[in-house]
Amino acid sequence: MFTSVDDVSARLAETGYLASPAVATTVFLADRLGKPLLVEGPAGVGKTELAKAVAEVALARLVRLQCYEGVDESRALYEWNHAKQLLRISAGRDETWDEARTDIFGEEFLLARPLLTAIRGDDPKVLLIDETDKADVEVEGLLLEVLSDFQVTVPELGTITATRRPFVVLTSNASRELSEALRRRCLFLHIGFPEEELERRIVRLRVPGLDETLAESVVRVVGALRAMDLRKVPSVAETIDWARTLLALGADTLDETVVRDTLGVLLKHQDDVLKAGAKLDLGSL
Amino acid sequence: MSEQAGVAERLTSLVAALRAHGVRIGTGETVDAAQAMEALGLADRERLREGLAATLLHGTAQRPVFDPVFDLYFPRGVGGPGTQNADRDELRDRLAAALAADDEALLVRLAAEAVDGFGGYGSSPASDGWSSYQALDRLRPQTLLARVRDDVRARGGGPGFADRLLEDEIRRRIEAFRRMVGGEARRRVAERRGRDEIARRAVAPTADRVDFLFAGRDRLAELRRTVQPLARKLATRLAARRRRAARGTIDLRRTLRGSLSTGGVPMRPVLRRRRPARPELVLLCDVSGSVSGFSDFTMLLVQALHDQFSKVRVFAFVNRIDEVTPLLVHGAADPEGLGARIRAQAVLTGWHGSSDYGVALGEFTERHGDAVGPRTTVFVLGDARTNMSDPNLPAVRHLTERARRVYWLNPEAHAQWGTGDSAALDYAELVEMFECRNARQLSALVGRLLPV
Numbered sequence: 001m002f003t004s005v006d007d008v009s010a011r012l013a014e015t016g017y018l019a020s021p022a023v024a025t026t027v028f029l030a031d032r033l034g035k036p037l038l039v040e041g042p043a044g045v046g047k048t049e050l051a052k053a054v055a056e057v058a059l060a061r062l063v064r065l066q067c068y069e070g071v072d073e074s075r076a077l078y079e080w081n082h083a084k085q086l087l088r089i090s091a092g093r094d095e096t097w098d099e100a101r102t103d104i105f106g107e108e109f110l111l112a113r114p115l116l117t118a119i120r121g122d123d124p125k126v127l128l129i130d131e132t133d134k135a136d137v138e139v140e141g142l143l144l145e146v147l148s149d150f151q152v153t154v155p156e157l158g159t160i161t162a163t164r165r166p167f168v169v170l171t172s173n174a175s176r177e178l179s180e181a182l183r184r185r186c187l188f189l190h191i192g193f194p195e196e197e198l199e200r201r202i203v204r205l206r207v208p209g210l211d212e213t214l215a216e217s218v219v220r221v222v223g224a225l226r227a228m229d230l231r232k233v234p235s236v237a238e239t240i241d242w243a244r245t246l247l248a249l250g251a252d253t254l255d256e257t258v259v260r261d262t263l264g265v266l267l268k269h270q271d272d273v274l275k276a277g278a279k280l281d282l283g284s285l
Numbered sequence: 286m287s288e289q290a291g292v293a294e295r296l297t298s299l300v301a302a303l304r305a306h307g308v309r310i311g312t313g314e315t316v317d318a319a320q321a322m323e324a325l326g327l328a329d330r331e332r333l334r335e336g337l338a339a340t341l342l343h344g345t346a347q348r349p350v351f352d353p354v355f356d357l358y359f360p361r362g363v364g365g366p367g368t369q370n371a372d373r374d375e376l377r378d379r380l381a382a383a384l385a386a387d388d389e390a391l392l393v394r395l396a397a398e399a400v401d402g403f404g405g406y407g408s409s410p411a412s413d414g415w416s417s418y419q420a421l422d423r424l425r426p427q428t429l430l431a432r433v434r435d436d437v438r439a440r441g442g443g444p445g446f447a448d449r450l451l452e453d454e455i456r457r458r459i460e461a462f463r464r465m466v467g468g469e470a471r472r473r474v475a476e477r478r479g480r481d482e483i484a485r486r487a488v489a490p491t492a493d494r495v496d497f498l499f500a501g502r503d504r505l506a507e508l509r510r511t512v513q514p515l516a517r518k519l520a521t522r523l524a525a526r527r528r529r530a531a532r533g534t535i536d537l538r539r540t541l542r543g544s545l546s547t548g549g550v551p552m553r554p555v556l557r558r559r560r561p562a563r564p565e566l567v568l569l570c571d572v573s574g575s576v577s578g579f580s581d582f583t584m585l586l587v588q589a590l591h592d593q594f595s596k597v598r599v600f601a602f603v604n605r606i607d608e609v610t611p612l613l614v615h616g617a618a619d620p621e622g623l624g625a626r627i628r629a630q631a632v633l634t635g636w637h638g639s640s641d642y643g644v645a646l647g648e649f650t651e652r653h654g655d656a657v658g659p660r661t662t663v664f665v666l667g668d669a670r671t672n673m674s675d676p677n678l679p680a681v682r683h684l685t686e687r688a689r690r691v692y693w694l695n696p697e698a699h700a701q702w703g704t705g706d707s708a709a710l711d712y713a714e715l716v717e718m719f720e721c722r723n724a725r726q727l728s729a730l731v732g733r734l735l736p737v
Contacts (some may be wrong), residue, residue, distance in 0.1 A: 005325070025325065025335040032324045033340075076440055076706040082546055118340060174345070183343035184311065190345045199403035217447040227457065230597060281449060 001031045001058050001167070007088030014186075017046070017053035018202050026189040027054060036147045036168035038132075038186035045191045051128040051169040052220075058167065060124035066115035067135035074143060077152060082203040105156035111181055115146050116154075126167045133172040139180050141148035147185045193226055193235065202236060202282040207243040217254045218243050225266060225276055241265050256282055296322065296337075300359040300485035303341065306350045307494060314341050330359060346491050353488045357480045357518060360472045361393070373423060376402065382429045384458050385436040390520050392458075393481040396465035399424050404470050414477065417463075417470035424466075426459050465652030466636070494723050497579035497696045564661050565596040566735075569649065571667025572602045572627060573640035579696040583666050583727075584627065604641035606649045607631035642669060642708065650680045657687045662735070665693040665716070669702070676708035681715045692734050694721040 002008045008031075009024040019027070027050070030037040039047045055062040065076055079108045085104045092100060112120065115213065118127035146152060150162035170186060172178060194202065199219045206209060210218075218239065226233045234242075242265045251258045267273045300315050332354050335512050342351055376398060383391040402422035438448070469483050476484040487718040539555040567588055572580040580601075601609045609627050627633075657663060663684060669676075685691050695702065695709055699720045701708035712718060719734075721727050 021331055022335040024683075025332045026339040027322060029321050029336055029339055033320055035317070088547055111317065121287075180309070180343070184313065187317075187339040188342050188344070189339055217445060220447045220450050220454070224453055227453060256446065259446065 002028050004028070008046050011057045015053045015056045016205060017049060018198060018205060019050075020191075020198055023031065023050065023191060025190065030187050031167060033187070034165055036170060037189060038170045038178070038183065038188045039189045039191060040172050041054055041191035041234050042233075043191075043195060044235035047128055047169075047171040047191055048128065048238060050191070051130075051171070054169065055126035055128075056107050057101055058124055058126065060126045060167065061115050062109050062126050062128060063118040063166070064128045064130060067129065067131045067133075067139065067211065069136065071139055073142060075113055076118045076139060077113055077114050078154060080105070081109045081111050083265040085109050097182060107157075110154070110157070112134060115142070116152050116160070117147065118166045118168075119150050121150060122164050124166075126169065129168070130171045131173065131209060131215065132170045136247060137179070140179050144185065148219070153173060161222065176241055193233075196220070196223055199236065199239060203239060203243050206240045207247055209247050210243050211252055214246065214252060214254070216244065218246065219259055221254065221280075222279070223261065228276060228279055230267065230272045230275065231269045232267070232272060238266050292322065292327070293319065295358055298481060299337075299354060300341065302354050303351065303356070304349075304356070304480065305485055306490065307489060308342065308347050308350060308491075309488045310341055320419060330361065333359060339595075350488055350491050353471060353483050356468050357475045357484050360476075362397075373403070374650075377424065377429065380424070380426060380462070381432050381436065383431045384426075384429060384455060384462070385440070385593070387458060392462050393465055396469045399466055400469045400473055404466075404473070415470045415473040419469040420466055420470065421463055426462055430455055430459065449504070464502035473484050487512055494725055496722050497576075520725070539602045565658070565662070566598070567656050567661050567663045568597070568599045569606070569646075569663065569665045569667075570599065571603070571640055572601045572633065574638070575670060576642070576668050576696055580666070583694075600649060600651070600653065600656075601627050601631055601633055602640070603633040603638065604644050605632055606636060606653070606691075607633055608653065639672045640667070640670065641673040641674050642667070642671045642712075643680070646680040647677050650683050654687070657684065659689055663688045663691045663735075666696075666721075667693075668695055668697050668707065669712050669718075670692070670706050671708050672707045676711050678711060678715060681712060685716055690734075691716040693718040693721065693729070694730060696722055698722060 002011070005021075005024050005028045009019050009021075010027045012019045012024070014028075026037060029035075039050060040045055051064075054060075054063060065071075088104050088109070089100055105145070108117075114129075118125050132140075132143075137215060144211075145170060150165050151159050163193045193199070196219055199222070200215055203215050203218060204212070208217075222234050222239045222242070242262060245262050245265050246254075246258065249258070249262070260277065261281065263273050263282075267276060296319060297315065298412060300310050300318070304310055317340040318337050321340045322333065323704075325332050325336045327333060334352075336346065337355065338351055342348065345724065350638045369449075376395065379397050380399075383395055398576050399420045400415055402420075402425040404415045404417060406414055406416055406419060432450065437451060437455075471483060534559040537682055540551050540553070543553055543555055544551040568583075570580055570583055570587070572584075587597070597610065598608065599610050600606050606641070609631050610629060612627055652722060681691075693716050695718055697707070697720070701707065702713065702718075719726075719730050723728055
């Protein structure tokens with residue numbers, strides 16, 4: 001898919017995703033070694049965006065499995081279409097049982113869910129398993145077979161093996177420790193907050209109308225907030241939101257009033273707002 | 286050919302060094318890493334670093350160990366920078382300029398020069414060893430702050446809002462420079478003494494293996510960050526255990542309702558959920574100065590447990606005991622000042638400030654005895670050093686008779702129990718006592734001991 005690390009950065013940049021060297025290197029390796037990529041990091045740094053960008057670059061279909069507490073085999077892998085099976089049985093009255101039995105467990109009655117969808121067919125696909133840490137532990141066991149051999153076993157049909165391996169991205173906020181076995185099958189990538197210079201470029205790309213010096217101040221203030229001990233430090237998504245807010249307000253420089261009035265875009269807890277206000281010397285809030 | 290073999294050997298010894306630091310790496314990962322090296326080439330060092338990290342590591346916590354070890358096995362260069370430039374003031378000038386410009390590549394070069402020029406000690410011509418402490422002591426980069434600030438301001442023109450962030454930014458740059466000097470000194474020492482030994486000794490352990498009692502302030506901040514995921518991990522583990530424990534009789538109504546989709550054939554029996562018993566938790570925490578690292582940390586864990594258990598009562602003591610449960614209401618306050626707040630708002634000391642387990646435990650059974658009942662699990666957190674006073678074993682015996690279980694987590698090494706003024710061995714005869722010196726041990730223990 002990619003020829004070199006530089007190729008990865010260049011092509012991701014075309015879709016509007018500016019990758020740090022770590023991200024570009026790891027994506028390149030995931031493609032080259034054919035291994036799934038486990039991406040961890042705080043919310044809002046672009047983990048899901050990365051999968052979307054890779055799909056766009058590879059002209060691939062994005063198959064997404066959104067994990068949540070209680071997601072199970074029938075949501076992740078496949079399901080039999082019971083209603084249709086019942087219809088089929090009641091429609092064909094005068095056939096033998098053997099005929100009916102082989103018939104109702106055919107492809108026609110199989111409802112493919114994301115994991116099965118991702119390994120079937122010959123078109124290129126990117127499989128995004130989003131927020132893996134939200135799923136129960138049992139689901140990880142399910143993922144192991146899919147991620148190591150790219151195959152799924154349906155008891156009635158046998159084992160379905162991928163003819164073309166999807167590019168797999170798993171994301172996690174580390175709210176639960178993933179199992180060692182799952183981690184072993186993946187390349188590990190931690191996306192943290194970007195370097196100042198990269199973040200400046202991201203802001204400029206995402207909020208095109210923003211003045212260059214203002215963008216720089218925005219990134220510096222966000223950097224200062226991240227160095228504070230807050231309950232929820234602002235991430236890239238919030239930086240972009242803030243830049244958009246400032247643009248909409250028509251602010252062309254930062255001053256105390258503007259920062260004080262818009263701090264809520266960056267910080268999501270009242271005690272964080274108070275603390276940051278005191279540290280940044282914003283006067284009374 | 287020989288170079289290839291050298292690279293393979295270097296990779297395997299890197300892996301061995303990481304394993305020695307508790308990073309679990311299998312052969313499969315080493316093979317992946319070798320493939321990554323082949324795909325990436327050796328030309329770009331930072332890419333190589335990221336590639337090896339991606340293939341060898343499995344979590345963020347291992348990264349602080351990986352980076353210095355990588356620097357040792359794949360050094361930026363060999364030997365010194367070769368500039369015999371030992372003029373301290375001139376180097377400080379250049380450092381100030383580099384800090385003002387925030388030029389990272391230049392700072393790396395200056396760190397190498399600093400170690401080369403000021404870090405050497407010993408008598409042999411190229412010196413016996415390299416010390417980052419000595420280099421930093423002579424260079425004093427922290428004193429450059431005012432100068433760099435004025436320099437940046439002079440260049441930046443009028444003061445804007447972002448100007449008030451400047452000092453903190455420069456402080457962070459200086460801190461980064463100090464770390465660079467440390468890394469460079471380690472590399473130079475490794476050249477002389479063999480990197481395997483340096484990789485074993487000079488790289489700090491991961492946060493979850495840091496001894497509570499010896500953790501410095503910066504390490505404690507790191508430990509604190511490991512608490513949050515730990516608490517959630519416990520929560521999921523407990524939830525899974527509760528789910529498994531839910532075996533009961535068949536729930537006929539829900540089974541029949543479920544059978545509608547299969548045409549009235551009950552394919553999947555639904556089991557009646559057993560009402561979960563409410564476990565009660567009582568924690569007795571020593572918050573005296575000698576175990577302050579430990580108690581700050583356990584307080585945070587306790588606060589996290591608050592979310593998972595409806596009935597948690599927490600008592601803190603030094604030589605008097607007082608209930609601090611209301612201070613732990615989640616989200617109401619920042620965890621940072623928790624230890625200090627507890628010490629300020631609760632009555633924990635009598636006439637003197639040193640811990641007295643005997644009096645505190647006695648007071649607990651007297652005044653708060655009703656907190657413990659047959660469904661209560663009690664955790665005592667402390668080092669059992671009673672300052673030579675009476676350990677009050679009857680109070681502990683009384684506690685074990687009333688509670689369902691009593692566990693004691695001791696932040697001291699097992700070998701030190703019973704030495705000096707420690708009454709650990711006496712207590713250990715009455716209650717189950719566990720060594721709990723770091724976050725790793727703590728999470729293993731709490732996961733194992735907590736009631737479902």
